[in-house]
Amino acid sequence: MALIIIIFSTLCILGWLFQIPLLKGEVLNSPASRLNSLLLFLVIGGSLLLLKRPSSFNINLMVSIIGLFIFLVGFFTTMANITDTSIFSIPGLEVGSRSLSSFNFILFGGALFLFSRKIYFSIAQIFSFLAGLIGYMGLMIYLFGAAHILSSNIYSLMAIYSAILHTLVALSLLSLYPQEGIIRILHENRYGSYMARKMLPVSLLAVTLIGISSSFLVEALGFRANMGEILIMVMVVGFLFPFILWTAHYLNTLHHKQQVYQQRVKIIEGFYEDTLEGLLEGVLVTGGVNEIIYYNSHMQELFPELDKHVKELNDFFQDRIPELKSYYHKSRKDMVPSYIPAIKTREKFLSGWIIPQINEGVFNGSIITLSDVTKQKEAELVRESSLKEKELLLGEIHHRVKNNMQIISSLLRLQGGQFTQEDVKEAFNESQNRIKTMALVHETLYQSDSFSQIALSLFIQKLINGLLSTFQPHGGPIRLESKLDPVKLGIDQCIPLGLVLNELVTNSFKHAFPHKKEGTITVILQKKDQKIILKVKDDGVGLQNRKLEDAPTLGLTLIKGLSEQLDADLHFESNNGLEVEISFQETGYDERI
CATH class of the missing domain: 1.20.58 (Methane Monooxygenase Hydroxylase; Chain G, domain 1)
Incomplete structure (x- = not known):
C-alpha cells in the first residue's frame, strides 16, 4: 500500500508540473490537491516503506525526524488556518492549506514518530484511525455529490485526491504492526479475531455502498443530498470499527477461557482414565438414564463383547449377569453404595460395588466395580482342608x-x-x-x-517414593533420602507407623521448604535392643520459635494419637531444620485364624 501512495502522489505532482487537470484532482467538482500536501504524502509513503524494512537505528531515527517534521508542518498550518494569520505558516508552503488535511498531518506525524520509536502502538493506531475517518468523510462528500451544499470555506477543507490519499495512508499505518496495539485483536488465532477479519471489511463496505446507493436514489427522485446523512454514515463507520474490535476482544477472551477449560478437562479426564485403567478391577460408569458412559480394559476383559453389542445397562444385566440387576436397583433407590457378593456368571464368580452418583439429591449415574473372585470363592470352599488355599x-x-x-x-x-x-x-x-x-x-x-509380618524397610521405601511422586511428579528441588535397616513388623503396628511417617514426610514437603527452596528430607529406620527407632528430618526452615506440640492441626493430632497407639516415645527437635524421632517396642503377632 505504501507503493500505491508513492505512485498516486507522484502522478498528482506530475499533473501539477504539466498542468493536467485529471491528474491534479479536478474531478467531481473537487479542487486540485495542494502541491505541498502531495509532497508530504510522497514523504509519508517513503517512510512507510522504510518502516517495513528490517529495523535499524538509522532507519528509525530518520523516520522519527520525518514524523516530527510532518507533525510540525501540520501543527503550524492548522494554527495559521485557525488564527487566519501567517504567523504559524512555514516558508514556502501555502497559508491557506485545507484545515482537515492539516489536522490529519498532525495525526500522521505523531503516528509515524510513535511507530518509529516502537512505543505506544495503541495511541499511534488511534491517531491513524481518526485520520482515516476524516479522509473517509472527505471522500464520501464527493461520492454523495454533496460538495455543492458546503460553503466555499468548508468546501476547501479537503480535495478528493487528498481524501483518497489520507484514507490510504491511514490504512497503511493501521496495517504496519498488526501484532501490536489494539489492531492485534484482529490477528489472533481465535474465534473473535476470525469473526472481526470477516465482518469488519464487509460491514464498512456495506455501509458505504448503502449510503452511496441511497444518495443516488434520492438524487434520482429530485432531492439533494444532505450533509447530515454523510455525517451519520461517517459516525456509523466510526462506531463500527471500535465496536467490532471490542466484540472480537470479548469473543477472544471467551475463546481463551474455553481453551483453558478444555485443556483442564482433558488433563483431568486423562488422569481419571489412567487411574481407572490402573485398577485391577473392572470399572463401568453409567449415566442417569442407565446408558453406559465408560468402562476400563479390565471390565472388557471380563466381558469382551461390551464394545460391540452392549450400549445400555439393561442389556448388560439381561444377557450376562441378571443377578446384578437387583443390587443396582437397590442402590439406585436407596442412593447408597451396595456391596455385590460373589455372584455366578458363566464360569466366573464376580464381586464388587455399586456406588451411586448423586447430584442435588437426584440419581445421576453410578460406578460399578467388578472383580473376578473365582479363585477366592473356590478357596473359600476348601480353606479348612488346605493351608495353601x-x-x-x-x-x-x-x-x-x-x-x-x-x-x-x-x-x-x-x-x-x-x-x-x-x-x-x-x-x-x-x-x-x-x-x-x-x-x-x-x-x-x-x-x-x-x-504375619511385613518387611518394614520395603514398605517405607515404597511409601516415601509414592509421596515423592505425589508432591514432585516431574522432579523438583527437594531430595528424599533413606537409611533403612532390615526390620520386620506386624500389621497391627505397621499401619499406625505408616500413617505417622506419611504425616511427617507430608509436613516436610508442605512447610519445610517455602518458595520452592531446595532441600533434603531424610528417613532413618533403626532397630536397637528390641526397640524400633524411626527418624524423619529435613534441613528446611524449622519451627521458627514455634512449638509444634501445641499446634492444633489434624496431622499433629494423628501423630500423637497413633504414637499413643504404638506406645511410642515422640521427640521433636528444631536445629537447622526439623527432626522428629519416634521409638517403640516391637510386639508379637496375635493369631486370629
Missing part, C-alpha cells in the same frame, strides 16, 4: 482391601475435583495419601511370603 485366600483379601482403598482414593479425588477452594482440595489430597498408606500395607502384605 487359606494363604491364597488371605492374599486375595488383602488384594481386595488394597483395591477397594484405591477406589475410595479415586472417589475422593473425583469429589475433590468439584471444589475450587484450595484448603478443601488439600484436605481431600491428604485423606487420599492416608488411604494410600493403608492400602500400601495390604499390598506389601499380600506380595510377601508371610501374612
